[in-house]
Amino acid sequence: MIRAFGYNEFLFLLSAVQWTLLLSVIAFLGGGIVGLFVALARTSDVKPLRWVSTGYIQIFQGTPLLMQLFLVFFGATVIGIDMSPWVAAAVGLTLNTSAFLGEIWRGCIQSVPRGQWEAASSLGLRYPGLMRYVILPQAVKVAVPPTVGYLVQVIKGTSLAAIIGFVELTRAGQIVNNATFQPFLVFGIVAAIYFALCWPLSLLSQRLEARYAAPSR
Amino acid sequence: MTYDFQFDAVFASWDYLLDGAWLTVRLSFGAMAIGLVVAILCALGKTSGPKPVRWLINAYIEIIRNTPFLVQIFLIFFGLPTVGLRLSPDVAAMIAMVVNVGAYATEIIRAGIESIHKGQIEAGLALGLRPLQIFRYIILKPALRTVYPALTSQFILLMLSSSVVSAISADELTSVANNIQSQTFRSFEIYIVVTGIYLVLALMFSALFAGIYRLAFAYTVDRR
Numbered sequence: 001m002i003r004a005f006g007y008n009e010f011l012f013l014l015s016a017v018q019w020t021l022l023l024s025v026i027a028f029l030g031g032g033i034v035g036l037f038v039a040l041a042r043t044s045d046v047k048p049l050r051w052v053s054t055g056y057i058q059i060f061q062g063t064p065l066l067m068q069l070f071l072v073f074f075g076a077t078v079i080g081i082d083m084s085p086w087v088a089a090a091v092g093l094t095l096n097t098s099a100f101l102g103e104i105w106r107g108c109i110q111s112v113p114r115g116q117w118e119a120a121s122s123l124g125l126r127y128p129g130l131m132r133y134v135i136l137p138q139a140v141k142v143a144v145p146p147t148v149g150y151l152v153q154v155i156k157g158t159s160l161a162a163i164i165g166f167v168e169l170t171r172a173g174q175i176v177n178n179a180t181f182q183p184f185l186v187f188g189i190v191a192a193i194y195f196a197l198c199w200p201l202s203l204l205s206q207r208l209e210a211r212y213a214a215p216s217r
Numbered sequence: 218m219t220y221d222f223q224f225d226a227v228f229a230s231w232d233y234l235l236d237g238a239w240l241t242v243r244l245s246f247g248a249m250a251i252g253l254v255v256a257i258l259c260a261l262g263k264t265s266g267p268k269p270v271r272w273l274i275n276a277y278i279e280i281i282r283n284t285p286f287l288v289q290i291f292l293i294f295f296g297l298p299t300v301g302l303r304l305s306p307d308v309a310a311m312i313a314m315v316v317n318v319g320a321y322a323t324e325i326i327r328a329g330i331e332s333i334h335k336g337q338i339e340a341g342l343a344l345g346l347r348p349l350q351i352f353r354y355i356i357l358k359p360a361l362r363t364v365y366p367a368l369t370s371q372f373i374l375l376m377l378s379s380s381v382v383s384a385i386s387a388d389e390l391t392s393v394a395n396n397i398q399s400q401t402f403r404s405f406e407i408y409i410v411v412t413g414i415y416l417v418l419a420l421m422f423s424a425l426f427a428g429i430y431r432l433a434f435a436y437t438v439d440r441r
Contacts, residue, residue: 062419064380066391067412074404078220152283159285163384170287183295191284191292198283 005180010189016172017193023158023168026090028151031097038102040131043109053102060099066160068092073164089161097154104150108143109135145212149205152198159194169193226401227410230393237393238414240307244389245376245422248314252375255315256322257357263323264330274323281320287381289313294385310382310389318375325367329360362434369426373419380415390414 003009041053060068069092076083083091112135120134162171173190177183227234263274281289293316294309304312333356341351361368383391394411398404 059416062377062416063412064377064391064415066380066383067408067415070408071405071412074408078405080220156283156285159287160381162287163381170285170291173288173291177291177295182299183291184299187288187292187296191280191288194284194288195280199279202279202283 002181003179005176005182005185009176009180009186012176013169013172013186013189013193016167016169017197019166019168020155020158020170020197023089023093023161023166024151024155027093027097027158028154030090030094031101031154034094034098035101035105038098039105039109042102042106057099057103060096061103065092065096065157066163068096069160069164085161085164085166088164089158089166093154093157093161096157097150100150100153101147104146105139105143108139108146111142112138141212145205145209148201148208152201152205155198155201156194220405222406223403224406224410226403227397227406230397230401233393233397234390234411234414237388237390238418240387241376241379241389242418244307244311244314244379244382244387245372247311248318248375248379249372251315252318252322255319256326259319259323260326260330261352263327278320278323281317282324286313286317286378287384289317290382290385306382306385306387309385310379310387313382314375314379317378318371321371322368325364325371326360328367329362329364330356332363333360358434365426365430365434369423369430372426373422376418376422377415 038053038056041049042057044050044053069089072092072095073083073085073088076088116134116138117130120130125134158168159170161168162174165171167175169190173186177186180186259274259277262270263278266274290309290313293313294304294306297304297309337355337359338351341355346355379389380391382389383395386392386395390411394407398407401407
């Protein structure tokens, strides 16, 4: 039976936004924590750490996000865990985000002039103190605009969780479309909701970039 | 319980996988070529078109860049038939990829065009070059050279994101993997092999782009 697209359908879409947001927040926070270690390993003086982190980034940037989600989802069964699409999506998106943020932040860490590293270590700071008090505070300033910009990619990436069956915004759109068969209206609204989430972030990122780019050096 | 890996099922359908990979490559190159033309035209419109044109192009770019590719595919594949335009999955996939990459590439090429110094164009005019010659030799080629790395990594991202078109069952690599998976139930084995194929494709693409750079852009520039 074909239903009309009404207020209830619209509410169903809106309520699915919370899952998109939750998934984005988890992927972003988890990816941020792992990504920080990836960035540190990538800029480390220890060669094996650099190799491993470079390989990690290469693999995640050189394969489709959808495949990564499939591998987490089906790989869990291989090691004997029954994973829900929700957990699989969260884990897959976290790993993917960590690789991309790791690579973005590597650039930010390396943008801190070499003299700062030398000055800090000649003052007797060891690696943790050097990173904590000298390098990272300066790198963060450079990192904010591209990180906010990447948040848009994270939100859009959560739509792929729909393909492994997790009901977030895009999957909710599919469900409503199957019941009402008004694809232009339904996916138009879905797209508009994504746009409302992402566009302010894009603008913020651009504005931050302009502000940080202007006065420095 | 230890898992018993069985790759036989995957290698039994090797031909089928290669067909899928070949369609992925064709879709990607097709979308790249058409997307590049779309992007050059839009970048030109955005840098020197009249205001309404600029406004339209901006809207196109912002809408595409701030909505997921998957939703764009659904809109094209399920939405267009309701206005009487019935598309096969492959054609819908191609259109979605062109529309998507066109928006990203426009921004990249616009940045390249804006990096061309005004004096260069004036020099071209002074030498008596026609507008089309100025655009081709003085604006476009150096602009493309400047943004080449960004542009080619966008193309590789396009190839990787083409796996999403499996959601409307265009017969590319991921779709083929899904079909084999539903026949054999060796999910993990198939997806790990297909992930490997994508990785190889990405490496081949970047080697190819490096080769093209050497052929087309490897002249030295005196930047003073």
